[in-house]
Amino acid sequence: MAExxxxxxxxxxxSVRLGPLRLANPVLVASGTFGYGEEYADFLDPGRLGAVxxxxxxxxxxxxxxxxxxxxxxxxxxxAIGLENVGVDRFIxxxxxLLRQRRATVIVNIFGNTVEEYAGLASKLDGTDGVAALEINxxxxxxxxxxxxxxxxxxxxxxxxxxxRARTALPLITKLTPNVTRIGEIARxxxxxxxxxxxxxxxxxxxxxxxxxxxxxxxxxxxxLSGPAxxxxxxxxxxxxLQAVKCPVIGVGGIGTAxxxxxxxxxxxxxxxxxxxxxxxxxxxxxxxxxIERFLRFQGLDRIEDFIGTLDAExxxxxxxxxxxILDLP
Amino acid sequence: xPKFQENALILDHREVADRTWLMRLMSPKIALEARAGxxxxxxxxxxxxxxxxxxxxxxxxxxxxxxxELLYRVVGKGTLLLSKTVPGMNxxxxxxxxxGFDLPAPDARGPIALIxxxxxxxxxxxxxxxxxxxxxAFDPQEMNLFYGTRTVAExxxxxxxxxxxxxxxxxxxxxxxxxxxYVTRMFAQFAEESAFRPESLYACGxxxxxxxxxxxxxxxxxxxxxxxxxxxxxxLGACLGCALPAASxxxxxxxxxxxxxxxGPIFPAGAVxxxxxxxxxxxxxxxxxx
Numbered sequence: 301m302a303e304x305x306x307x308x309x310x311x312x313x314x315s316v317r318l319g320p321l322r323l324a325n326p327v328l329v330a331s332g333t334f335g336y337g338e339e340y341a342d343f344l345d346p347g348r349l350g351a352v353x354x355x356x357x358x359x360x361x362x363x364x365x366x367x368x369x370x371x372x373x374x375x376x377x378x379x380a381i382g383l384e385n386v387g388v389d390r391f392i393x394x395x396x397x398l399l400r401q402r403r404a405t406v407i408v409n410i411f412g413n414t415v416e417e418y419a420g421l422a423s424k425l426d427g428t429d430g431v432a433a434l435e436i437n438x439x440x441x442x443x444x445x446x447x448x449x450x451x452x453x454x455x456x457x458x459x460x461x462x463x464x465r466a467r468t469a470l471p472l473i474t475k476l477t478p479n480v481t482r483i484g485e486i487a488r489x490x491x492x493x494x495x496x497x498x499x500x501x502x503x504x505x506x507x508x509x510x511x512x513x514x515x516x517x518x519x520x521x522x523x524x525l526s527g528p529a530x531x532x533x534x535x536x537x538x539x540x541x542l543q544a545v546k547c548p549v550i551g552v553g554g555i556g557t558a559x560x561x562x563x564x565x566x567x568x569x570x571x572x573x574x575x576x577x578x579x580x581x582x583x584x585x586x587x588x589x590x591x592i593e594r595f596l597r598f599q600g601l602d603r604i605e606d607f608i609g610t611l612d613a614e615x616x617x618x619x620x621x622x623x624x625x626i627l628d629l630p
Numbered sequence: 631x632p633k634f635q636e637n638a639l640i641l642d643h644r645e646v647a648d649r650t651w652l653m654r655l656m657s658p659k660i661a662l663e664a665r666a667g668x669x670x671x672x673x674x675x676x677x678x679x680x681x682x683x684x685x686x687x688x689x690x691x692x693x694x695x696x697x698x699e700l701l702y703r704v705v706g707k708g709t710l711l712l713s714k715t716v717p718g719m720n721x722x723x724x725x726x727x728x729x730g731f732d733l734p735a736p737d738a739r740g741p742i743a744l745i746x747x748x749x750x751x752x753x754x755x756x757x758x759x760x761x762x763x764x765x766x767a768f769d770p771q772e773m774n775l776f777y778g779t780r781t782v783a784e785x786x787x788x789x790x791x792x793x794x795x796x797x798x799x800x801x802x803x804x805x806x807x808x809x810x811x812y813v814t815r816m817f818a819q820f821a822e823e824s825a826f827r828p829e830s831l832y833a834c835g836x837x838x839x840x841x842x843x844x845x846x847x848x849x850x851x852x853x854x855x856x857x858x859x860x861x862x863x864x865x866l867g868a869c870l871g872c873a874l875p876a877a878s879x880x881x882x883x884x885x886x887x888x889x890x891x892x893x894g895p896i897f898p899a900g901a902v903x904x905x906x907x908x909x910x911x912x913x914x915x916x917x918x919x920x
Contacts, residue, residue, distance in 0.1 A: 335868035342633040355870075363885045368908060370861055370871035375678045377863060381870045384887065519908060528678040556678070579864035580673070580681060582724065583635065 319496035330575035331409035361387035376527030380520035439477035439502035454489035465494035484544030558591025568609035658696030665730030740772025747835020778813025
């Protein structure tokens with residue numbers, strides 16, 4: 301720290317704006333990795349986070365997929381939970397009050413089997429106190445209907461986002477799947493249909509098998525890969541989406557350290573979600589927040605906004621001009 | 631009950647049977663709250679591979695001394711790395727997690743049965759010690775331990791149980807020591823021949839073994855507490871990865887799940903739909919270095 305010059309006396313301003321949504325800081329916890337908040341009560345104060353995105357909620361409770369539901373892979377894990385959840389009514393009655401009590405900013409992740417179900421959830425949550433925004437999940441790879449079906453086709457994505465937009469004034473975030481050829485097209489469709497922000501990415505479709513039992517390691521056969529292994533994919537998707545649309549983007553995928561988080565923000569993500577890392581280290585999201593603050597102080601920056609989107613993409617090859625000529629770059 | 635993340639100092643670590651390691655750790659907060667049958671999530675090393683923690687149940691706990699002991703078997707990459715750690719190093723622990731065993735009532739006098747399959751001995755040892763300590767009137771000879779492994783080299787030494795004074799019956803799958811055959815077979819045969827009806831039954835071992843224990847307990851109407859296992863990512867009830875198909879007495883067709891980390895790991899025999907279970911088998915040891 302001796303090297304730093306002019307360390308500001310005041311703490312850096314970590315607040316970020318995502319369209320209509322203002323967050324105290326850019327560190328969120330990803331849906332499905334933080335339960336309904338209470339599971340982590342012994343390890344951190346959810347009120348310190350930018351927001352808590354709760355486990356995906358459907359109109360009716362869902363039991364989820366049969367086990368085995370998860371498998372560990374190099375620097376990652378594959379899950380096929382199947383969106384097990386308590387249903388929207390029980391969420392509002394039993395889970396939301398605890399999060400509100402702890403002063404958490406709550407974003408509710410919603411999913412349905414049909415466009416109407418998404419719209420129904422939006423209506424129900426629109427009038428609910430303590431919901432800061434909705435995250436529309438059109439990207440879960442582990443359920444037969446709904447989920448990713450909506451997220452791989454621009455017209456379907458637009459239909460879901462449009463139906464939700466028609467039912468609520470809450471800020472809307474649309475969570476995209478990386479399992480498409482051109483993620484920018486899906487992002488554009490979601491923005492045109494009225495989403496206020498994009499979460500990028502959900503898990504990467506994946507598989508694991510056992511050579512001794514000669515079976516898939518997941519009962520669902522396929523699952524979603526998450527963890528450090530997917531970070532480079534998530535960075536690429538985030539960059540593509542940022543090129544395609546003007547709306548705020550939340551970076552998700554393999555974030556486990558402040559450095560990881562700052563990489564997404566360097567590209568232009570206005571916030572990040574910490575996912576699988578919560579399983580490994582329950583207090584990691586707050587550690588990441590503190591790491592970001594340390595980084596800003598070290599860099600002499602007063603505001604996180606001054607760092608977001610400052611990637612110098614022109615300077616990928618700091619060679620002499622003729623060197624670029626040899627490489628025959630465009 | 632509070633849960634803690636503790637950076638625990640390894641005090642002692644040795645191989646006590648074939649690929650079976652005993653580790654003693656300084657972990658005062660966790661030791662003070664621990665119950666027999668609960669577990670800790672162990673981060674076997676820093677870094678991202680292996681990524682997830684490993685669930686290990688308490689083998690012994692010493693609340694006054696602030697120590698815990700873990701007994702584990704090397705079955706994969708994570709436990710192999712764990713076995714390379716040495717005293718003086720620290721391990722990141724989360725715990726205590728899960729529900730734990732219910733001890734017999736204070737006026738209980740037994741007999742009780744404990745069935746251990748392989749490394750399943752780990753939590754049952756803590757349970758036997760707790761019963762002996764909390765209930766001096768309970769004659770240790772009324773604790774009947776049925777202890778089976780694949781082969782003799784995998785047993786914890788007999789002397790280990792001497793101080794407790796419990797009654798131990800041994801079985802090996804290959805007949806290299808004690809009864810030849812599965813421990814559940816030995817137990818059922820013994821119960822049949824000597825009209826043995828325990829007041830309660832405690833078991834820990836592979837899911838196939840637990841399936842047979844559960845069947846016996848349900849058929850003979852003996853209350854059973856089974857320590858079940860599953861792969862899990864968090865141990866806290868957030869990932870929902872450790873689901874087992876739940877049996878619902880009201881609606882047998884109901885499609886629900888229990889979660890090993892928060893509803894268990896200790897379950898009554900009737901809590902799980904055993905016929906729907908898919909068993910996860912660890913790879914043969916020769917492939918461990920992969």
